[in-house]
Amino acid sequence: MFKTVTVLAVSCGALLAGCGGDPRSENEEIRSNLIEAGFRAEDIRVVGEDTYVGGDAQVSLRASREMLQTGEGSAEQYRTTNLVSIPTVTKICINPSSMFNTYNRLSQGLDQAIANYNALGLCFSMARGPTTGCSAVITAVPIPGTGASSGFPAGGRPYNQISIGYGLNTSSLDVVEHIITHELGHALGLRHSDYYSHAISCGTGGNEGTAGVGAILIPGTPATSYAGASLMNACMLANTTGEFTSSDITALTWLYRC
Numbered sequence: 001m002f003k004t005v006t007v008l009a010v011s012c013g014a015l016l017a018g019c020g021g022d023p024r025s026e027n028e029e030i031r032s033n034l035i036e037a038g039f040r041a042e043d044i045r046v047v048g049e050d051t052y053v054g055g056d057a058q059v060s061l062r063a064s065r066e067m068l069q070t071g072e073g074s075a076e077q078y079r080t081t082n083l084v085s086i087p088t089v090t091k092i093c094i095n096p097s098s099m100f101n102t103y104n105r106l107s108q109g110l111d112q113a114i115a116n117y118n119a120l121g122l123c124f125s126m127a128r129g130p131t132t133g134c135s136a137v138i139t140a141v142p143i144p145g146t147g148a149s150s151g152f153p154a155g156g157r158p159y160n161q162i163s164i165g166y167g168l169n170t171s172s173l174d175v176v177e178h179i180i181t182h183e184l185g186h187a188l189g190l191r192h193s194d195y196y197s198h199a200i201s202c203g204t205g206g207n208e209g210t211a212g213v214g215a216i217l218i219p220g221t222p223a224t225s226y227a228g229a230s231l232m233n234a235c236m237l238a239n240t241t242g243e244f245t246s247s248d249i250t251a252l253t254w255l256y257r258c
Helices: 023-036 061-066 104-118 166-170 173-187 246-256
Strands: 044-047 050-053 091-096 125-128 136-143 161-165
Touching: 023 044, 023 050, 023 061, 091 104, 104 125, 104 136, 104 166, 104 173, 136 173, 161 166, 161 173, 166 173
Parallel strands: 091 125, 091 136, 136 161
Antiparallel strands: 044 050
């Protein structure tokens, strides 16, 4: 499948570093940079002294380096270094605790969040557990208050728990759906889409940094961000629908579509 990418064509006159050097070592660095930037290894090929990605887009050494520069002027979707291993993980089961099930709105929100992911036709399905055939399990537990938390993948498996504040049981179903979908996104390896400036969605706040897990841009996602642009924004709008935005869908299908 072809993927459209935008790269920067650079002549040797525009940048001295990397011009006239060893083509083999340059191509090795380009390949490494592309993988770090989120491109799949199988989409990268070397023809002669040139490196191509997506089938027909030549990538210069400078362009590959600039793909790793994620300053505050950009706002793409970002992922962690670690992801869920495909095809090892084909069915992710979300097992709510017995206490979680006593909160009707949280229980409904979990079903809606699972449906959000299953509607995308990813390499893995999600199912509410307990059930059989699970290649990875995430436990859903209630916690005091209206906050929520999750973690990032490790060892090719999603993070094993999402914690949802039971104070949200009086919130709208769309809000609960949004929050649970968001926390599952982290468990799959998605960073906040405005990790570099929480002020975008929260009105205040700074840069999370790489947090030791990486902040790698996902190709094809928007170059600008705004409040409500993504379910993975650090803060949500009061009138959220709880549904994925187009950039969320682009990010998840890039990472996990077979």
